[in-house]
Amino acid sequence: MAPTMDFSQGTHPKVMIAPPRLNLRRAASYQGEKAPTSSTSSRFNFNHLIFSSPPPSPGLPALVPRPRKSSSAPRPSRVLRVLVWTTGLATFLLLIRALIHGGKRIPVVGWAFEDGEGYEMVRQNEPPEFPTPVTVSDRHGKPKWTVYIPPTSQFPLSMKEYSNMCDKCQEVASHVRELRGQSHLSRQTPHDYYYEDPNFIDVRDAEKRGLLPGTETNTRKIGVQAQDGHLMGQRKEGLADLETCRTSITVVLESSDAGLGPTLMMLWTAYGLAQKEKRAFFIEDSRWAYGRYMDIFKSSPVQNCRPPPRYQMLPCPRNAKHLVVSAATSREVFGNSFAAKYENTKRTDINRERGVYDLARVGYEALFHLNDDDQPYVRGRVKDLRARASVPQGNYNDGTIIGVHVRQGDVHPFEYQYNGAYIPLDLYAQKSKELIEERHNSSTPLGGEDVVAKQYSFMVVASDNPDVYEADEFKNAFRAQEQIKLAGKQDAETVVSDPSMMHKFVDEAFGWEGGFFASMFWNLGRTTLHNADALDDVSQEPETPSADAMRLRGLIARAYMMDLAVLGEASDTVICTMSAMGCRLLAVMMGWDKAMAHGNWINIDGDFMWTGVTL
Structure with a gap:
């Protein structure tokens, strides 16, 4: 009987070592022959079915796997290879996109306005679609900032857009200074009016350096918007x-x-x-x-x-x-x-x-050159008033013209005791009388000639309140101009209709009693049928004003300008209140020597000096 295969002495659990007397004839199961099925073959076993590998053969390679040669560079993992391929593809696409856009450099950071309450820095790959300051990087990679306004934006921008942009400019400039370690420079700007921020690049220069879309690109986008x-x-x-x-x-x-x-x-x-x-x-x-x-x-x-x-x-x-x-x-x-x-x-x-x-x-x-209709009238009015103050030949002094500017409406005096109301009219009249007495005092060497000159002295009044002209204090005064008059309610109701006939409904008449009020101005041209749409905030108009409203506004402006022109040219002295901007304009119109050096511009609204632009 052939000896059985003994696996007890094997050193490898999956390797069979053949004894020297083993017949090396291929087993029938590996030659396509059927295995013995006789029950008498008691020494036949099924161990050869346990292993996945066939028995060793002298003509076959060894069943033990050869050890791999160690490599000094480890093979990259599949995840790493995918990451590298993805990065390369993304870089290629970005390069193609840059070439398509003409190689322009794009602002990398913008400032977006949110809900009217604050600002948020946002990173962008394209110029923003709204006006805003942006930060850019120069050719050395250092941060700079400029202001980007889309070429298709409406000009001028809205007041809100302009105001917001000024706030953003300060924030962006401060941010760039921090990025460049120049925080100490911010302490200089409030004190030096002509200080120039070294980090700011003007739009034209930014275009030349390729930091913003160039002129040709903007020209194509602008079209008629440029005008x-x-x-x-x-x-x-x-x-x-x-x-x-x-x-x-x-x-x-x-x-x-x-x-x-x-x-x-x-x-x-x-x-x-x-x-x-x-x-x-x-x-x-x-x-x-x-x-x-x-x-x-x-x-x-x-x-x-x-x-x-x-x-x-x-x-x-x-x-x-x-x-x-x-x-x-x-x-x-x-x-x-x-x-x-x-x-x-x-x-x-x-x-x-x-x-x-x-x-x-x-x-x-x-x-300050009035239009061709108003300037001749002003010139003639000034000439007429001067003629009224002129004393007949034989006297050396002419009468004094005292210009009085009375502003009421929604402008109240600076002086505390009158702040809730207006400067009393008798203060204007009393000051005017004092000035005439002072300049035409009969005790002077000219004697009676000053008495005559005093008789030729008078007041010229300009006011936004029609009732002022009818006041007792100014009953002998002249209006500055009579070309355009602001009517009071009584003037508007002078037309009396026949009560025996039916008439179309007409809105209740109103005038400028009390002076110029902003709410009345913004509602010019609106009828009582639209009172439900009255403005809650008179600083903003709800819609484009009608042609009639614009005509009325233009008349108001012309009347105001002619009042100032006559007072500024005809008056020897002007009495007014500093709280009214018209008063300060009159000082400019009179000239420094006449108004300031010689003291002919007189403010009766507290002890305040002249100031210009008010913020």
Whole structure:
């Protein structure tokens, strides 16, 4: 009998070692033959079925796996290979995208406004779709900042957009200083008006350096949008032949304040500032509450250069090459640093404000030219008043013309005891009488000639309240102008209809009793049928005013301007209240020597000196 296979001495559990006498003939089960099925084959077992490998054969390779050669560089895992391939693909796609976009560099951080309550820094791969300051990286990888206004944005931007952008400019500038470790520079900016932020890049320069989309790209996007707005000060013909202005200031005549005085003072001062800084000057009036500028004044001086693209006109920072000035951005231009620059802080008298006054005076001389209908009337009115004050030949002194400006309405005095009401009219009249007595005192060497001159002295009154002209204190005074009068309620009800006939319903008449009120101004042209839509916030208009409303507003502006023009040119002395901006405008119109040096501008509203732009 053939010996059985013994596995007890094996050293490997899955390897069979054949004894020398083992017949090496292939087993039938591996030759396609059937295994013995006889029950008498008791020594036959099924151990060969336990192993997955066939018995060893001298002609076959060894069943023991060969050890692999060790490698010094381990093979990367499948996850790592996938990550590398993904990164490479993403890099390739970004490169293709950059080539498609012309290789332009994109601002990496913008500032988005959320819910009117705060700002949030957001990372972007494309220029933002709204006006905002953005941070960019220069060619050395250092952070800079600029202001991006989409070329298709409407010009001018809304007051809210301009105001928000000025706040954002300060935040972004501070953020960039922190990134560059220049936090100490922030302490310089409030004190130096002409300080230039070294981290700011103007729009035009940013385009040239590839930090913002270039001019050609913007031109394709702008189309007709480049001509938005209504600019004055530019030529009507031959504009394409001029070079673009190197620097400029554009004043946007839009304000939530219904009063005309603050806008006019800002306009004059901005013009003087533009001349001081050698900037071109433009006026934009497409959304002015009083209508077209040239319906009231003649055009501003024409510039010898072309205004820049509108998206390059920025509200901030103050050292931007093309600066936009409006009521919403006035603090950026006329804030504390402006006062520190142009006020003589070493003086405590009126000369302290001489620098600011001179800027406003330059603007007045260049811009205050009434339209062709009103200017001849003013000239004739001044001539007539001067003739009334002229003493017949043989006397050396003429009478004194005392101009009186009375502002009531929603402007109240600074002086505490009258703050809740108005300066009493008898104070104006009493001060006027004192001035006439002082200047035409019969005790002077001229004797009786001064008595005659006193008889030729009188008051000229301008007021926003029609009832003032009828007051007893001014019964012998003259109106400044009679071309356009603000009617009271009694004047509006003078038309008496026949009670025996039926008439169409007419709104209840109203006048300007009490003076100029902002709420009444914003509701001009609205009927009582729309009282349910009355404004809760008179600083914003709910809709575009009608043509009739704009006509009424224009008449108010013309009357106000003619009042000031007559008082400023005809009066020897002006009495007014500092709380009214019209009073401060009159000081500018009179000139420094006449108004300040000789003391012919008299404020009866507390002990206050003249000031210019009010923020």
